[in-house]
Amino acid sequence: MVGGRIVQGSNLSRQSSFNFGSETKGLPSRPALDSNTSFGMSSLEVEDHEDEDEHLKDPRDWLKVIGAFEQPKMMYNATQKHFDNTHLLLGMLTVSPAGALSLSDLTGTIVLDIQHARPIPETGAYFAPGMIVLVEGSYEEDSGVSSTLGGTGGIGGTIGGKFLGFSVGHPPCERRTATLGGTDEIDKSSLAGPAFGWTDFLGVGSQRATGSRMNKIGSKLLDPEQAHNIVIASDLHLDVPATLTALRTLLRTHTPDPTAAHPVYPLAIILMGNFSSKASLAGVPGAGSIEYKEHFDALASVLADFPQLIAHTTLVFIPGDNDAWPSAFLSGAATPLPRKPVPALFTNRIRRVIAEANREVWGAGKAKGKEGEVIWTSNPSRLSWFGVKGEMAIIRDDLAGRLQRTSIRFPKPDEEVDDEMPFAPSAQDADADADTMDLDLPASHHAPTQQALDHDTLTARSLTRTILSQSHLSPFPLSARPLHWDFAHVLNLYPLPNSLVLADSEAPAFVVKYCGCTVMNPGSLVEGRKGERARWVEFDVRSGSGVVRVEE
Numbered sequence: 143m144v145g146g147r148i149v150q151g152s153n154l155s156r157q158s159s160f161n162f163g164s165e166t167k168g169l170p171s172r173p174a175l176d177s178n179t180s181f182g183m184s185s186l187e188v189e190d191h192e193d194e195d196e197h198l199k200d201p202r203d204w205l206k207v208i209g210a211f212e213q214p215k216m217m218y219n220a221t222q223k224h225f226d227n228t229h230l231l232l233g234m235l236t237v238s239p240a241g242a243l244s245l246s247d248l249t250g251t252i253v254l255d256i257q258h259a260r261p262i263p264e265t266g267a268y269f270a271p272g273m274i275v276l277v278e279g280s281y282e283e284d285s286g287v288s289s290t291l292g293g294t295g296g297i298g299g300t301i302g303g304k305f306l307g308f309s310v311g312h313p314p315c316e317r318r319t320a321t322l323g324g325t326d327e328i329d330k331s332s333l334a335g336p337a338f339g340w341t342d343f344l345g346v347g348s349q350r351a352t353g354s355r356m357n358k359i360g361s362k363l364l365d366p367e368q369a370h371n372i373v374i375a376s377d378l379h380l381d382v383p384a385t386l387t388a389l390r391t392l393l394r395t396h397t398p399d400p401t402a403a404h405p406v407y408p409l410a411i412i413l414m415g416n417f418s419s420k421a422s423l424a425g426v427p428g429a430g431s432i433e434y435k436e437h438f439d440a441l442a443s444v445l446a447d448f449p450q451l452i453a454h455t456t457l458v459f460i461p462g463d464n465d466a467w468p469s470a471f472l473s474g475a476a477t478p479l480p481r482k483p484v485p486a487l488f489t490n491r492i493r494r495v496i497a498e499a500n501r502e503v504w505g506a507g508k509a510k511g512k513e514g515e516v517i518w519t520s521n522p523s524r525l526s527w528f529g530v531k532g533e534m535a536i537i538r539d540d541l542a543g544r545l546q547r548t549s550i551r552f553p554k555p556d557e558e559v560d561d562e563m564p565f566a567p568s569a570q571d572a573d574a575d576a577d578t579m580d581l582d583l584p585a586s587h588h589a590p591t592q593q594a595l596d597h598d599t600l601t602a603r604s605l606t607r608t609i610l611s612q613s614h615l616s617p618f619p620l621s622a623r624p625l626h627w628d629f630a631h632v633l634n635l636y637p638l639p640n641s642l643v644l645a646d647s648e649a650p651a652f653v654v655k656y657c658g659c660t661v662m663n664p665g666s667l668v669e670g671r672k673g674e675r676a677r678w679v680e681f682d683v684r685s686g687s688g689v690v691r692v693e694e
Contacts, residue, residue: 217280226280231305232313235271235550236619238300243550245277245305253304255282261552262311265600268545268608269310272619279307310552312611315657321637322349322530343637347529356529364684368404371396372525373411375678376538376645377462377666379419380437381428384673386444391676391693392667393444397451407454409683410525414538414645414664415462417484421474422466434466435488442491445499452496453503453514459484460521460645462538478624479539479616480632483518492516522615522633527683533639534681537615539623542605542649548622602652605644606661610635641681641688651677653688662688 198204216225233245238253245254254277261269269275283303318324323336339350347356364370375392379385398405418437420429445452461484463469468477486493493516500513522537595603609615615633616623625633635642641660651665662679669677669692681688 219282226282228278228280228308229305231277231279232274233277235269235273235275237271243271244300245275250299250301252281252301254307255279255304256307256310256550256552259307259310259552260555262309263607265595266603266607267312267611268549268604269312270545270548270550270618272548272622273608273612273617274313276311276313277305277307278309279305282306312608315610315613316636316638317658318638318640319658322353324349324353338637342530344524344526344530344533346526349530352529353531356531360528360531360684366684368406369680370683371408371680372534372683373408373678373680374414374536374643374645374662374664375412375667376414376664377647377668378413378415378417378441379668380417380441381419381433382668382673384668386440388667388669388673388676389441389444390447392678393448393451395691395693397448400450405454407451408680409527410456410458412458412460412525412536412643414460414536415484415521416464416538417461418464418469421464421469421472423470424473426473431466431488438484438488439491442495445492446495449499449502453499454511455514457496457514457516458523458525459489459516459518460523460536460538462521476623478626480520480522480626480629482520486518489518524632524639532641532683534641534643535615535635535639536643536645538645539616540646540648541609541644542601542646544618544622545605545608548618598650598652601649602654602663605646605649605663606654606656609642609644610638610656610659610661613638640686643679651679651690653679653690655687660686660688662690664690 215228217228219226231245231247233247235254236244236246236251238244238251243254243256244251246252259277259279261267281303282305319336321336321338322341323339336349340348342348342351346352373392373396375389378389392411396408396411398407418429418434420426422429422434423431445457461481463472463477464474465484466488467485468481496514496516504511504513521539522535525534525536526532609617613635615635616625638657638659640658641662644661644663646663647666649663649665652661652663654661660681662681664679665677667676667678669675675692675694677690677692679688679690
C-alpha cells in the first residue's frame with residue numbers, strides 16, 4: 143500500500159487475503175497440503191515408503207500373526223459387487239429435517255436404516271430420539287438419501303449414503319464403585335484405580351478424601367438391628383379427599399409406640415407432587431390461588447395430628463408439573479427442568495405446624511435432640527447421607543409414558559418357515575429312531591424356555607435399564623422435554639447414585655436393582671379404584687434395599 147492505495151502487482155498471492163507482495167518474502171511459507179493424504183489416500187497405503195522399507199532388512203520383520211479375533215469381518219454386497227466392513231458407531235439418535243431417522247455425533251450426521259436391525263435386549267429397553275446408542279452395521283453409498291436442503295455438507299453436516307444397522311443397544315452402565323471407588327468389591331486385577339475418586343460431584347466431599355471417615359461414622363450411628371428408612375410417596379392430590387385419608391394411614395404407620403424404650407422414626411419422609419390433580423393457577427375452575435393455598439392448609443392440619451413424628455423426621459416436598467408457578471403459564475404441560483419448589487406463599491402454615499411440634503416435643507425442660515424440619519426443594523433433587531457414602535436422585539416425571547410415545551419401533555423378525563413335509567412318519571423313520579445313539583444327556587431334558595414376563599415387570603425393567611444406561615434423567619429432545627441449559631448438568635446420573643426415585647404415575651410401582659443402583663417408583667399414594675388403600679415405598683439406607691408397601 144502506497145499513499146493509501148493498494149499496489150496491485152504480479153506478486154500478489156492468493157494464499158491469504160493478508161499476504162501482500164514483497165512484505166511477506168522474509169516470512170516462512172505455509173506448507174502445502176497433500177491432497178492425496180487429505181482425501182484418505184494414506185489409508186489405502188499407496189504412498190511411497192521406500193525410506194522406511196530400507197530399515198527393515200530382516201525377513202522376520204515382515205511376519206505378522208493374525209488371530210481369529212483380530213481378522214476383519216468382510217461381507218459381500220451383491221448389489222454393489224464388493225465387500226463391506228462392519229462398523230460400531232456411537233452417536234445420538236435424531237430425526238433429520240426431512241423426517242428420516244439419523245445418527246449424529248460431532249463429526250456429522252448419517253441416515254440410519256433399521257429395517258433389519260434388532261434391539262439389544264429384544265424386550266428390555268426403550269430407544270428414542272435424543273438417546274446415545276451403539277449401532278453395529280455397515281455403510282452403504284446411496285445418492286438417493288442425500289439431503290435436499292442446502293448447507294448440510296462438510297464437517298458436522300449430513301454424510302451421503304446411509305448406515306445399515308444390524309443391532310442397536312445402549313452404552314454399558316458403569317457402577318458407582320468403578321467411578322468413585324469405595325468399600326464394595328471392585329476388580330483388583332486392574333492396575334488403574336477409580337477414575338474420579340478425588341472429585342466432589344455434590345459438594346459433600348470426595349470419596350478418597352472423606353470416604354473412610356464417613357463409613358466409620360455411618361457404621362457407628364446406623365444400628366444394624368434397626369431399620370433406617372426413607373419413606374417416599376408421590377401424587378399427593380390434595381384436592382382429592384381420599385389423598386388426605388391415605389396420608390393419615392402413611393403417617394400413622396410410621397409413628398412408633400410412645401411407650402417404647404427406643405422408638406424408631408424414619409430418617410426422612412419425601413412427599414412428591416403433583417399436589418393438585420388439575421393445573422394450578424391456569425384458569426381451571428377450582429384450581430385458583432385461593433383453593434391452592436387451602437389445599438396446603440388442609441395438609442398442615444393432617445400433619446398437626448402427628449407432632450411426635452414430624453418433630454423427629456425431615457419432611458421433603460418436591461413439586462410436579464401441575465404445581466405453581468410454572469403451571470400458571472404451561473397449564474400442566476412439560477415444565478422445563480429443573481424447576482423451583484412450591485412458593486412459600488402457599489406453604490407458610492406447614493412451616494408453622496413443624497415449628498409448633500418442635501416446641502411441644504423439644505421445648506424447655508425436655509430432652510434435646512435433632513428437631514424436625516421441612517424442606518421445599520426443586521424437581522429434580524438429590525439426597526445424600528453421610529457425605530459421599532449414600533446418594534439418592536429424585537425426579538417427578540411421567541417418563542414411561544413419554545418413552546412409549548417417542549420410542550422407535552423395530553420390525554418384528556420373520557417367522558421361521560417350517561420345511562418339514564406334512565406326511566405321516568414312515569416305518570423307515572421309526573427304525574431310524576430305534577437305532578439312535580444314546581447320549582450322556584437324558585433324552586427327556588429339553589432346552590429351558592424363557593418364561594414370559596408380565597407387562598408391569600417388563601415396563602419396570604425397561605424403564606430402569608434405559609435411564610441408567612443413558613446416565614441422564616431426561617434423555618429426550620428439547621421438543622419433548624425442555625431444559626434450562628445453565629442447570630442441565632444436574633440431570634446427569636454420573637456417577638451412578640446408590641438409589642434413584644422415578645416418581646411416575648403412569649408406570650406401576652416397583653423396586654428394581656440394576657448395576658448396584660436401587661431404582662424405585664412409588665406410584666400414586668392412593669391405590670385402588672375407590673382409593674381404599676395407601677401405597678408408598680420404604681428404602682433402607684443401610685442395606686440399600688427398598689420395598690413397596692400397601693396399607694388399608
